[in-house]
Amino acid sequence: MAIQIDPSHYTNLAIEAHDDGVHVVTINRPHKRNALDSDTIEELVTFFSTAPRADVRAIVLAGSGDHFCAGLDLIEHHTADRSPAAFWHLCLRWHEAFNKMEYGGVPVIAALKGAVVGGGLELASSAHIRVADKTTYFALPEGQRGLFTGGGATIRVAGLVGKARMIDMMLTGRVYQGQEAVDLGLAQYLVEGSSLDHALNLAHKAAQNLPLTNFAICSAISHMQNMSPLDAAYAEACVAGVVNTQPEARARLEAFANKTAARVRPNE
Template structure:
C-alpha cells in the first residue's frame, strides 16, 4: 500500500473511501495532491477486490475549495499548459474508471474541486455544498476540464454564465441543473446515500457496469461513434459468464450471482 501524505486511502471491504486530506488548506489541490490522486486510482484500477469509490474532502468546510493559488501564481504559458494537461489526465482516469465513482460533496467545491467532482460518475451533495468555477476572478479559466464537463452536465447557456461570472451556486440549484444526483441534509446522510447507490451497482454484473461507463462517456467523444461503442459493448457482454448467469437467473426467477467474468 502506498504511503500518502495528502489523501487518505481507506479500503472498507469492496469500497474505497478516498479523502482529500488538507483541511487546513480547505483541501486545495496542489501538484503533490494531484499526483497522489493519480496513484490512488492506479491502485483502484489494479485491485480486483475494489468494486466502488467514494471521493470526499476532509473536515466540514470543503470538498475541495480549488487549486493551490500559490502554485498557480507562479505558472508561465509553457508550464501552465503542462499543469492543465496533467490534471486533465488524472481526472480523465477517474471518469473512465470501470468501477463506479461517487463524489460526496460537502461545503465548497470550487474550481479544481468542482472539476474533480464532475470527473466522478455521480455526485451526492449535502445541503451546505457550494459549486462554482471562479477562475476568472484570478484572470484565468478552468484548466482541469471544467468548461467541458460543466457544459455536458448543465448545458451551454448555464455553463457560460457560471464560468464567466464566477458565481457559486447552492446544492438545491445544482440539483435542479443536473450537476448533482442527490442532496442530503447531512454528511452522514450523504455517506449513507452514496453507499446505498454503490451497493445497488455492485450487485450487478461488473463487466456490464464498466461497459455502461464506456458507452455513456462516448456520448461526448467526437472521435467515437457512441452507437457503435454500445453495439460492441452489448456483444462483448454476451461472451461473459455473467451474461449466462444473469439470463438463467431471470428465467429461473432467482437472484443472479455475478462474478465479474
C-alpha cells in the same frame, strides 16, 4: 494477480478499503479546504491509474473537514510563479487524473459538502455520481481571479449545465446550491444528512454489479459521447456483444428467467 493499493504510499489522500471492494478516498488537506496542489494531483493520477487493476469495485471520493474541494491551490500557484509552459503541463496532469476517473471503468461516487468550487467542481464533474448535502455550493470563480479553467470544466461542467450557464458562472461568480443545483445536473442526489453515508450506500450497491458491466457503464458511455451518432451506435453494439454474453451473467439471467431475481419496482 491483482495489484495491491498501499494507503501508506499516499500523503494527501486517505484511503480506506472495505471488504466488498469499495474504497473510500478522502482528500486530506482540510487546512486548505482540500485545494489541489501538484502533489495531490499526482496522487490522484496514481490511485485512479491503479484502481481498475486492483480489484477496486467502486470508489467514494470525499473531502476531509467541512469542504469537498476548493479547487486549485492558489497559494502554491502564486508562490510557484510558473511559466506558461509549466502551467500547461500541470493542466495536462489534471486532465490525466480526471480522465482516469471518468474513463477508468470503476464507478466513482463523489460525496460533496461545502465548497465544490473551481477545480473542485472539475474534480466532482469527473465522478459518475455526485451526492450533495445541504451545505454544498458550486461555483466557478475563475473570472474574478483573473484565471481560466484548466481541468476540464469546458468539457464536463459545460456538458452538465450547458455552455451559457457555465459562461454565466465564470463571468459573474454565480453560485448554485440546493435543489437548483440538482435540477441543473451539478449533482444527482441532495440529502438531508450525510452525503458520505449516502454515497457509501450507492457504492456498495454498485459494487454488487459484475465488474465488466460496471466497466462498460463507467467507460464506454463517456467514449460514445465523443463519437458521431453512427459510430456510437456501432460501438454500443460491440460493447453489448461482449458484456451481454459474459459467462458470469448466466446465473443472473437464470434467476430472472426463474422469477427469483428482484424485480424493478417504483419507489414506495
